[in-house]
Amino acid sequence: MLAGVVVAAQPGVEDLAVQAEELGLRSFWVNDTPMVHGDPFVALALCAKATRRIKLGIGVTSPALRSAPAAASGFASLNALAPGRIICGVGTGNTARRTLGMPPATAAALEGFTAALQDLCAGRSTEYREGDRVRDVRFLHAGAHVNTADPIEFVVAALHGPKAAAVAGRRGTGLISFGLLDPTAWQALHNARRRAADGTVHDSNSPADSSVNSYVVTALHLLRGDEDPGSDAARDATGHLVLSMLDFAADTPAFVGQLGPDEREAVRKLLDRRGTTATAPDRYTKLYPNYLGRIAAQDRDLVLPSLMNSVALVGTRDDLRTRIAALEQAGVDELLIQPVIDPPSEMAQLVELLT
Structure with a gap:
């Protein structure tokens, strides 16, 4: 099982990213919850300059928070700082919208947003709509401004329902879920994703099913x-x-x-x-x-x-390794923890558990 960490965007986050990289973690994520945490693009820009290998993800942004051109500019700019190391997590904005007192986006809006980001981040044009006006848009300046040559990994946030998993299948993306530690539920998500992917032709920026990753976000306490x-x-x-x-x-x-x-x-x-x-x-x-x-x-x-x-994962080493093995058997590729007490120690504990 691969491992990573999710934190809030705040000053000093780049130091944690360096520690995560030194520990051998695969990925380092920040939340996109505007009225609760700092800005994830600012945070990951600092992390991009401070690290060399670790994947950097935003988990997750939403069409209800950002327009596709604005989000694509952020991701492609990060990709220029850390080529090929960027993960774009997208979702309906369930939490980030509720912190504004607003409902999340629809699955249809999520799918359109994901498709637009995939096009723009790969250097293609996409249809952009505001009200009744529709225009084709693309990056007008590339070069040092943004990187559309190196691939960005896309993942769609899904909870228990199949709609978001189906979006992931049609768009050829991976999956991420929060606090979902039931292997049976993960099997259902993967089945929904595969059914939606059947017969779908994916472009070069939408990898085949066998090459996408599934992530679960949780918390960890080793007894x-x-x-x-x-x-x-x-x-x-x-x-x-x-x-x-x-x-x-x-x-x-x-x-x-x-x-x-x-x-x-x-x-x-x-x-x-x-x-x-x-x-x-x-x-x-x-x-x-x-x-x-x-x-x-x-x-x-x-x-x-x-x-x-x-x-969350609370138990002895043997208990937790058994639960993690069951998740891996259900198709989860990477375990992400959200540490809030002592992040460096909790990240080290995660590495210890998985080795």
């Missing part, structure tokens, strides 16, 4: 000795992913019905502590501050063992 799986250290290391799931549930009442009674009670407590309700128009301003950051000690009780086990 030492007789440490309890529900220890404060385990909750702190994984709580940001659990709270992100509870934030989504608190922001999406229809999703709460899929949870068990303990999880529904955790959502109720979260809303109460944040001083909002599931229907308040401004609830996003109360739910998402410090999103994907280290959780507060008073919120540890919300990090239920059932949720930790669902979205």
Whole structure:
């Protein structure tokens, strides 16, 4: 299993990228959540100049956040700084849109955006629409400005539903998912991707099925000795992913019905502590501050063992290697962790686990 890391864009991120490269990690990603984190293109530009080998990804951008020409300019500019090392993650913007109090983009918009980025980043023209006006656009200046010669790796974000996986199949891209550690669910995503890819002719910037990668983003805590799986250290290391799931549930009442009674009670407590309700128009301003950051000690009780086990990897070395092997068997190529306590130590722990 290959390994990488996902972090928030912030000053000093390039130092982490250098450490990740020195540890032998394959990829280094930053989030694209404009009102929560820093700008990912600025962050990866710094990383590109500081590193030589590691892949650099944005996980993920969205048509609801950026126009295709603007996003393509960013990716092709990064490709000029780190030729052939750039990964373009695209999705409906589920989180980044909800932090604005807005709905995510549709699967159709995601597919059009992905196709446009693939064309532009390969130096081709693409159809660009604003209202009723449609124009063919392409990079008018190449050379040192942007790099359209070296390939960019594209991945589409998919959760449990097949629509995004089908977009990946039709566009010949890889897949990325967040907190999805169920091998059966991954098999379903890959099946949806393959069905959509059948009979689709891919261009040179849309690789064949056998050459694309699948990524899962999670958090990791390796238990030492007789440490309890529900220890404060385990909750702190994984709580940001659990709270992100509870934030989504608190922001999406229809999703709460899929949870068990303990999880529904955790959502109720979260809303109460944040001083909002599931229907308040401004609830996003109360739910998402410090999103994907280290959780507060008073919120540890919300990090239920059932949720930790669902979205994160907590266990002994043997336990975790067994779970990772099952994911690999289900077609996951690379394990990405989001470290928030001590990123250098957590990255080293990941390398130790996989070697």
